[in-house]
Each structure stands twice: as C-alpha cells, then as structure tokens.
Amino acid sequence: MEIIPEKIKTDFPIFNDKPELVYLDSAASSLKPKRVIDKLVEYYTQYPVNIHRGIYSLSEKATAEYEETRRVVARFIGARNENEIVFTRGTTESINGLAYVLEPRISSKDEIAVSILEHHSNLLPWQQLAARTGAKLTLFDINDDGILTDLRGRKWEPMASTKILAITYASNVTGNIYPVKDIIHRARLCNPDIVTIVDAAQAAPHVSLNVADIDCDLLAFSAHKMLGPTGVGVLYGKQSILNKLPPFHFGGEMVEKASLYESTFKEAPHKFEAGTPPIAEVIALKEAVEYLNNSTLKLVEDHQQQLANYAVTILKDTFGRKVNIVSETNRFPNAGIVSFSLEEVHPHDAAQLLTDHQIAVRAGQHCASPLHQHLGIGATLRASFYIYNNEKDVDRLVSGLSYVFGVMR
C-alpha cells in the first residue's frame, strides 16, 4: 500500500473548484475531505439539536454521534478509555485551560519548563502562569541526540521544583518530530511528580499517536490540522490527573447538581465541557480520524518524510546558496515541513508572487517568534505538505521560486 496523492485529491472538493491549487500550508490548517464536509451537513440537516439534554430521538442521535467520536478518538491516540478524551475548541484553549487549573499547584519557588521550539500557544500560557505565580520560567532546547539542554547547549534536567514540563511533539518551523517518549521518561527519572504536557498540534496529523506508550500526563491537538473542522480540539489526560484537576469553565452540561450558592460537577471528561460544545465539528472529527485511519498513518509519515527530503534536495540543487534551508531532514523524522529563506528576497514578496502561480505557502515567523530569534533568523517561507501533495507540487514550487527570483532580481 502507498499514499497516492492524485487519488486522494479527488476526495477534496477544493481541487474540483481550484484544480491548479498547490496548497503548501497544511501546517497552518489542512484541507478538508468531502467526507468531513458531508458529516457537518448531515448534522445540520438531520439532527441539528443539542446533546446530553433532550430525551427525544433527535437529541439521542446527536449525543450518540458525539460520544462515538470520543471512543474513536480514544482508540486513535491509544488512550486507555474514552473518559480520557476532553473536547475543547482547540490546542490553544486546551493549554490555556491547563495553565489555569494547574495554578494552585505552582508557587514562587517552583519552575515551569518549556522548550524553545514551541509555537506561541504552548509558550504564552506558561509565561502568564509564571507571571501570576512568581514561578521561574525555564526554556530548554533539544539537541541532535534528543537530549534536553539549556539554551547554550549544556545538559539540562528537571529538578524537584520543576512542576511542569511542556514540550512540542513536532516543530511547526523545522518539522522535526521529537522523541517525546524518551524525553518524558528521562524527565520522570529526575522528578517522578513532574506534570508532562505534550503539544501534539503539529504531530497528530502525521504521527501514529500512542499516549499510553508516550506516557505523558496531558496532550493536546486540534482537528483542523488533521482534515477535521475548525473550532474543535482534543485534550487527552490520564484519568488519574483529569479526576484531580478542577474544571476550567463552569456552566451547563458540566454540572451535576446546581443550587443557588454551590454546585457539584460531573466526572471527567464531562466536567471540562461546559456549555454547548461544537457538536457538528466534534461529530465530523470522527470522519477525519477514520479517513486518516484508512490511509494508515504509518504511510502518511513515510509520505511526508519523502516529500520533505525531495523538497530539500531539489531546492538545494536548483538554487544553491540562493536558498537557505532552516529545516533539517536527517536528524529527526520530519513532519512534512520545510522552512527556508531566499537570498535578498523578503518572504512576503516571495509568498505574494507565488500566489500568481496558485501556490500557497506561509511567510513569517509561523507563530514561533522566540524560536526564530534563538535560531538567529528573520522571517522565513514555509512549505508544509500533507497527503494530497505530491512531487509535482514541489516542482511547481521550484518553478514558482524561479519566477520570484526573476521578478525581484
């Protein structure tokens, strides 16, 4: 079996509308297959009602679809059971919510450790938590051997006072997929009580996740980067920790018994899902997961790696020193992301000129400014691939870049 992008493209209605589109910004958000779009329409046309409330059949149908998604997602990421799956509005909300409910555990004597590789959503919430509590925010790096270091490259280890370790599974700038299982294992040898949080927003579309094997305490990802709808994310937590954490929102759905002056709340995961959730989006996420399961993620990993390798090789061969490639594709597995800058052409100009050729790439710092500063680079161009991309798309990027150099020369 293999990934056949030409066949996969036919599952994505955008390519009917824009057959010439070369979409190389899947790390920002993936395109959506018809199956996912149809499911959204199915909900809104056949059972467009609230869940967990009505005892009429439409509500029971919506509730069943919603809860079935929880089971499908739990199997997809290797959770022990569906009660470890919380639906949120996305990775950003998941991590912000955690930063609030972990606050009572943090004092001014503690340390919060975050990698330098994070995008803003797994950095700013921890900056804010450190500011609120007076805790020390420590930034660490990951060296080529997957060992944690300080920002000067010296070995770094969590201490007893390191209460939280937040780390990305895959960088949205370099595309590196990090050995988070080993990193978490070694962190626990230093501090068995450390709370480990994995940002899998960039990994979930590409890596066959197995949370039980990684053994992280908490992990977050978003549906929209993995063929699903916008506005829904998944927060995984070990049952033991979800049971101990308080809810981060209060209101309907999450309450068990409400009275005027005090209330009690449901068990996890429902205590974390206050208010009417994004029902259609959750239900359609199931279709995205099943679509990916059918493609088998192992093949997706290989496909992404091959495209990244091909892109790096052909960019170097064609443009030589006129292209400076930030991503390395040899040290870690690559999540289909190649970031680069052009000699004497600003990324914004390049990205805008590429749109003349129906090529969509990202220009900027990809919501990871601190990493760019650490690497000593300005804004970059990023080409990110997914299952519907093929080598022809990379070739189109190369001819597009030749056009850019021609205009800007």
Next chain:
Amino acid sequence: MDSIYQEVILHHYKYPKNFGHIHKPTHASHKNNPLCGDDISIEIGAENGTVVRVGFTGSGCALATASASILMEHIKGMRLNDVASLTSENLLALIGVSPSPSRLKCALLPLEVLHSTLSHPLTQ
C-alpha cells in the same frame, strides 16, 4: 504579474531614494513589524518648520521599502504640519497600488514611523 509588483514599486525597491542617514537630523524614529521582520528608521532634518533633509534606513519587503522611498520623496519641502496630517489614503494614492489586507501593514509602516518621527524631536 501581481498588481502590487509594478515597475514603479520594483524600481523604488531596487533603487530606493533617500536611503541612508542624513546630516543633522532634527527628528528620528524607528519601528518594526517583528512578525515579518520589516524594520524602518526615518530621520528628518527640518528648518523653520519645513522638511529639508530626509533619509530612511532598515530592511523590509519590496512594498515597505518602496513605500518608504516614495514617502521620503514626497515629504521633502513639506511643512511639518502638513506631514503630520498625511493619511493612509494619501500614502496609498502616492504609491498607486492597492495591497491586500494582509499586506497593508507593510505599505503603511513607513507612515507610522514618519508620524512617530514628528513626535520625537532630537535635542541638539
């Protein structure tokens, strides 16, 4: 070709006018857009309320650079009061292109710096 990459923009980008520092600046300021790396500094030398010398430095995309170059040419000889009342619409009319919403901030960065320059007189 994309409409904003017209000859005039590319020309000002490749051969910016008034690029560099000036003799005896009376006003100076600097701003950047950290997300895209555009970074523009402007110096003005005014005498009796009139702009007589202008210069800009920094680096940016073609749009930001060309916009700065065109703006510098425009304000030479203008009264400081009139410079202060220049609007975004004025600048867009000067550069003669209509950037998409995502590129507007590139085109308008030089005007932001210029307005900030006016409120930062240098003590001689």
